[in-house]
Each structure stands twice: as C-alpha cells, then as structure tokens.
Amino acid sequence: MSTRRGGARQRILDAAARRFYADGVAATGIDVITAEAGVAKMSLYNNFASKSALVEAYLDARHGEWLGLYRARAEAATTPAERLLAVFDAYIDHADAAYEHGFRGCGLLNAAAELPRDAPGRQAVRRHKEEVERLLCDELSLLTDATRAGELAEHLSFLLEGSMARAGLEGDAGRLIGARRIAAELISDL
Incomplete structure (x- = not known):
C-alpha cells in the first residue's frame, strides 16, 4: 500500500x-x-495537505533538481573557477531541458511571483537563491579574500538572475551563455 x-x-x-x-x-x-x-x-x-503544501513540495523538488544539475557539473570541475562557472552551467542545463511549452525562465521565481508575500513557498525560493549565492561565495573565497568574495558573489548572483530572466523571456539559454562568459572574465584576474 x-x-x-x-x-x-x-x-x-x-x-x-x-x-x-x-x-x-x-x-x-x-x-x-x-x-x-x-x-x-x-x-x-x-x-x-493543501495546494499550498503541493506548491512547497514542487519548489523543493525544483531546488533539488537544480542542485543535481549543479553537482554533476561541479564534480567534473577541477578548479574553484570551474566550480563557480558550474553554477552558470547548471542554469544553462536547466534552460536547455525540454519543456512542454518551451523554456519560461526560473520555475522558482515564476512561482514566487504568484505567491503572497508571506507564503512559505516564497521562503523556499529565497533559501534556494541564497544557497546559489553561497555556492558562488564559497568558490570565490578560494580565489580572493572573504570581503571581495562576498561582493563578487552578490554581483554574480545578480548577473545570473538577470540573465535567467532574459533567457526566460527569449526562451533559450543564450543570455545565460553570455552571463557565463562575463562571469569567467570577471574572475579571470583573481
């Protein structure tokens, strides 16, 4: 049963x-x-228990799905810079997945935009985005001092989110590929 x-x-x-x-x-x-x-x-x-609980489970599953994409990319990386760029690669992989009506951007942010401000689902999305920024910061801290790592992680997080929004509007990974290139340039001198 x-x-x-x-x-x-x-x-x-x-x-x-x-x-x-x-x-x-x-x-x-x-x-x-x-x-x-x-x-x-x-x-x-x-x-x-409710549609709200189903939405939370969906958001948790999306987070787990993205973490799986990231971990697969990070395991193949041999340097902190490559592991940092694996974050971008995981988002590119996400955009390249086959979707019924095409790629529409970050499923987590799309859902969060529809939820009330205090909904638990919005907190789940926030935790995901914070974890992504923390992953960026962890790799950057191996390349530069902690203060600079935190600043750059925030900048790269904004770059990633902006490119994800544009990729969703355009329906493909092109903007994410461009963002990855920019990120690689930004960290090349570290």
Whole structure:
C-alpha cells in the first residue's frame, strides 16, 4: 500500500511540476493536476495537505533538481573557477531541458511571483537563491579574500538572475551563455 501511495505522490508531484511551470501556479487547479496524474482528488489530499503544501513540495523538488544539475557539473570541475562557472552551467542545463511549452525562465521565481508575500513557498525560493549565492561565495573565497568574495558573489548572483530572466523571456539559454562568459572574465584576474 505504501508503494502505491508513494507512486501516486510522485505522479501528482510530476503532474504539478509540468502544469505549474507551463501554466502557472494560480492558473493550475487541483482537478487539472489529478487528471494529468491519473489519480483521484482524495489521493492528492492524502499526500499533500493543501495546494499550498503541493506548491512547497514542487519548489523543493525544483531546488533539488537544480542542485543535481549543479553537482554533476561541479564534480567534473577541477578548479574553484570551474566550480563557480558550474553554477552558470547548471542554469544553462536547466534552460536547455525540454519543456512542454518551451523554456519560461526560473520555475522558482515564476512561482514566487504568484505567491503572497508571506507564503512559505516564497521562503523556499529565497533559501534556494541564497544557497546559489553561497555556492558562488564559497568558490570565490578560494580565489580572493572573504570581503571581495562576498561582493563578487552578490554581483554574480545578480548577473545570473538577470540573465535567467532574459533567457526566460527569449526562451533559450543564450543570455545565460553570455552571463557565463562575463562571469569567467570577471574572475579571470583573481
């Protein structure tokens, strides 16, 4: 029985991820998710206390998905600079993934934009973005002093977020590739 529940939970989460990313959180109703997942509405509520809880699970899964992309890239890197650029590479990989209606930018920020200011989901997105900046800072701290590393991490984080927003508008990774090139130039003298 727990295997069936776990399977239903994952199908629900997968369906929610597709619909939330393609159509938005507010525009995606529970009926759409359960129909796409092939489960009864009660199955959704047996696995998630509310739509809000489902949104939080979706955001956590997106964060985990990005971390997986980053870790794969970072493991292949041999220097701090390469590991820092792996952050950009993971975002490029994210943009290059096949999406039902094309690439629409950062799924986390897209969802956060639809959530009320105090929603737990917005805090999950904030934690993700802070972790990305912390990863940048950790690698930069191996290349320069702590103060400069913190400043550069913030600048690179802004560069990354801005390029992600533009890539989402343009529907491809071009702006992220440009941002990676700029980041490589910025750290080349460290």
